[in-house]
Amino acid sequence: MQLLNKEQLGHYESEGYIILPRFFDDAEVQELLEVMRRILPTINRGTLTADHDPWTQEPGDDLNPLRVSYINDLFEYDQRLDDHMRSKRLVGVMMDLFGSDITAFQSATVIKPPQINFDYHGWHQDMYDYQPLSNFKNANAMTYLGDMGPGTGSTSLVPRSHLVGILQPVWEDVEGWPKKQRRLEGFEKYEPDVITPHFRPGDVLVFDSRLMHRANSNADDATKIGLVNVFQSADCIDIEGKNDFHVANLPIASQGKVLTREESMKMVSEGG
Numbered sequence: 001m002q003l004l005n006k007e008q009l010g011h012y013e014s015e016g017y018i019i020l021p022r023f024f025d026d027a028e029v030q031e032l033l034e035v036m037r038r039i040l041p042t043i044n045r046g047t048l049t050a051d052h053d054p055w056t057q058e059p060g061d062d063l064n065p066l067r068v069s070y071i072n073d074l075f076e077y078d079q080r081l082d083d084h085m086r087s088k089r090l091v092g093v094m095m096d097l098f099g100s101d102i103t104a105f106q107s108a109t110v111i112k113p114p115q116i117n118f119d120y121h122g123w124h125q126d127m128y129d130y131q132p133l134s135n136f137k138n139a140n141a142m143t144y145l146g147d148m149g150p151g152t153g154s155t156s157l158v159p160r161s162h163l164v165g166i167l168q169p170v171w172e173d174v175e176g177w178p179k180k181q182r183r184l185e186g187f188e189k190y191e192p193d194v195i196t197p198h199f200r201p202g203d204v205l206v207f208d209s210r211l212m213h214r215a216n217s218n219a220d221d222a223t224k225i226g227l228v229n230v231f232q233s234a235d236c237i238d239i240e241g242k243n244d245f246h247v248a249n250l251p252i253a254s255q256g257k258v259l260t261r262e263e264s265m266k267m268v269s270e271g272g
């Protein structure tokens with residue numbers, strides 16, 4: 001089933017991203033939120049594969065009382081999250097972009113607790129950490145579970161920045177901040193082109209892993225959650241085997257068919 005039309009495919013090529021409004025319905029969003037509501041209170045500070053709000057130890061909201069800001073290897077926490085990673089719609093988009101054989105690269109969540117200053121997160125290109133890959137058929141599909149605008153947890157990005165190369169990231173101390181701020185050397189040149197879309201629950205943002213982007217602060221009193229699923233074409237090889245996310249190289253679609261968890265595991269055990 002073709003999910004992206006010619007215009008959307010062209011937009012991804014030239015701009016480096018596509019926004020798919022209301023790609024998942026309310027029932028799906030509510031189900032995913034319920035799963036997150038169950039998981040978040042169990043992620044204590046100090047969990048190696050997670051981060052928390054570095055500014056305060058005060059409680060967050062009902063959804064996220066411990067003010068979790070990041071969880072890696074999310075697909076392992078609940079079957080429903082694994083199912084979302086393999087949803088025919090999400091993987092269908094990846095197949096439209098990259099062809100009939102898709103592997104997973106990362107499964108995570110970036111969470112903006114109530115009233116967090118997320119400026120430390122900073123501008124970056126995910127490809128800096130992923131490289132060297134044998135090609136650029138690698139993209140992040142973010143599913144938004146909340147209403148997220150500029151200043152309320154949205155994602156900012158620089159259209160077309162996937163085509164300008166990889167800038168040097170820098171982490172700098174900022175007086176009074178609990179964490180270094182990340183930024184990109186020479187980013188000023190791209191500042192005028194920044195856009196910050198408003199995302200609604202169920203929207204999906206798909207972006208090339210070379211695209212410059214950043215997560216925004218959240219002035220709201222409610223936690224904002226984005227599910228991060230990074231996929232790649234099966235012929236996109238992690239040349240130095242750097243990817244140690246648990247989902248790395250897991251086959252997700254083969255010959256145009258989205259695989260069940262069992263089928264993925266079988267392919268892995270057969271060395272496929």
Ligand SMILES: O=C(O)CCC(=O)C(=O)O
Nearest residue numbers: 110154155214215226228
């Ligand atoms: O949460 C966001 O708004 C951006 C996420 C992000 O920066 C990433 O997944 O690399």
